[in-house]
Amino acid sequence: MLLNVSERGPEHPTPAGGLPVVLLHGLFGRGRNLGFVQRKLATTRRTLAMDLRNHGNSPHGPMSYPAMAQDVLDTMEQTHANPAIVLGHSMGGKTAMMLALTHPSAVKALIVVDIAPAQGGFDRLDLPENLDKLQFPAHLDLQGTNELLRPFIANDAVRQLMAQNIRQGDNPGWAIGLPEIMAAMPDIMGWPQLPAGIQYDGPTLFIRGENSPYISPANGPVMNALFPHHRLESISGAGHWVHADAPRRFTELVEDFLASIP
Template sequence: MLLNVIERGPEPPAAPVVLLHGLFGRARNLGFVQRRLSATRRTLAMDLRNHGASPHGPMSYPIMAEDVAETMRAHHALPAALLGHSMGGKTAMMLALTQPEAVRCLIVVDIAPGQGGFDSLDLPQGLEALHFPAHLDLHTANDLLRPLIDKDTVRQLMVQNMRLGDNPGWAIGLADIQAALPALMGWPALPPDACYTGPTLFIRGEQSRYIQPENEPAMRRLFPNHQLESIAGAGHWVHADAPQRFCQLVEAFLAEH
C-alpha cells in the first residue's frame, strides 16, 4: 500500500529521514520536528494506513512495515533514517528487523519492542456507530465526543480524525483500527535470529511508563547497537512536551550516523 506523504527539504548527500506517527495520529503531528530537520535534510512524514489521507485496510506491524518500505521505494528514499513515535516506533522497529538494508539508522520514541502502549487512551466502544449531524465544526465535534471521551487530550486526538463540514464522519479506518488494537498493543513473534545491528536511539519521556527496565533485555537482543535517552519532565508525547530537547537529541544522533 502506498501511503500519503508530506515531503519537505532539500536533496542533500545525507540519507533522507522518514517520520512515523502514533496511534490515531497523522503525519502533520510531527510537523515541528519535520520543519526543523528539513532545513538541512530531505524528510518524508507518512500517514500510516487507516490514518490521515492514507488508504484503509487490515493492520499489523509486518503489514505496516511493508507499507512504509513500499512507499520509500516509490519515493526513491532508500535507505533512510527512520523516526517513529509509539505505534510508529513499533512499525519502524519491525521494518529495521525485517528489511535492515532499508534503514540507515533508527530512532524509536517512547515505545519498546514488546507488549504495551496505548491502553491509556481508554477508547469507548461504539465510536463507529456515532451519529453525525448534517454539519460539523470543531466546537460541535468536541461536544459530540465529550459524553464518550472524558480526557481532553484523547478527545482532541480523536477530533482530528473526523471529517468536518457538510459531509461529516470518520476520516480514518476506525473499524480496521479497533479490530487491530490487540495486535497493535502487542508485538509479533520474531525469528530467533532477528536483529538490527545499525545505530539505534531510544528516546523516552521520564514521566512515561512505556519503556520499563523489563524491556531492556529485548532491546539489547534486537538492537545491540542502541542507546537510551530520557527527557526530564516529558510524558509519552515527548516531542510535544519537550520539543527543543527532543530535536537536539535527534539532530545530534543523525549528525553522528
C-alpha cells in the same frame, strides 16, 4: 499499499545533505503530528512524514506491524527514499522497529520514540468500544466535534487527538479507517513473535519521556537482543508525547544522533 506522504526539504538541497529521514506517527495520529521536528530537520535534509494505513489520507485495510512496515518500505521505494533514517513514535515506533528488523538494508539508522518492542503502549487512551458507531449530525465544525466527543472521551488531550480524525463540514464522519483500527487493537497493543536470533545491527536511539511508562527497565533485555547497538535517552518532565512536551530537547537529541551517522 502506498501511503500519503508530506515531504519537506532544504530550499537548495546539496549532495552532502545526508540520508532522507522518514517520520512515522502514533496511533490515531498523522504525519503532520511530527511537524515541528520535520520542519527543523528539513532545513538540511529531505524528510518524508507518512500517514500510516487507516490514518490521515492513506488507504484503509487490515492492520498488523508486518503489513505496516511493508507499506512504509513500498512508499520509500516509490519516493526514491530507500535507504533512509527512520523515526517512529509509539505505534509508528513499533512499525519502524519491524521495518528495521525485517528489511535492515532499508534502514540506515533507527529512532524509536517512547515505545518498546513489547506488549503495551496504548492502554491509557481509554476509548469506548463502539466509537466507530458514533452518530454524526448533518454539519460539524471544530467546536461541535469537541462537544460530540465529550460524552465518550473525558480526557481533553485524547479528545483533541480523535477530533482531528473526523471529517468536518457537511456530511461529517470518520476520515480514518476506525473499524479496521479497532479490530486490530490487540495486535497494535502487542508485538509479533519474531524468528529466533533476528536483530537489527544499525545505530539505534530510543527516546523515552520521563513520565511515561512505555519503556521500562523490564524492556532492557529484549531491546538489547533485538537492537544490540542502541542507546536510551530520557527527557525530563516529558510524557508519552515526548516531541510535543519537550520539542526543543527532543529535536536536539535527534539532530545530535543524525550528526553521528556516517
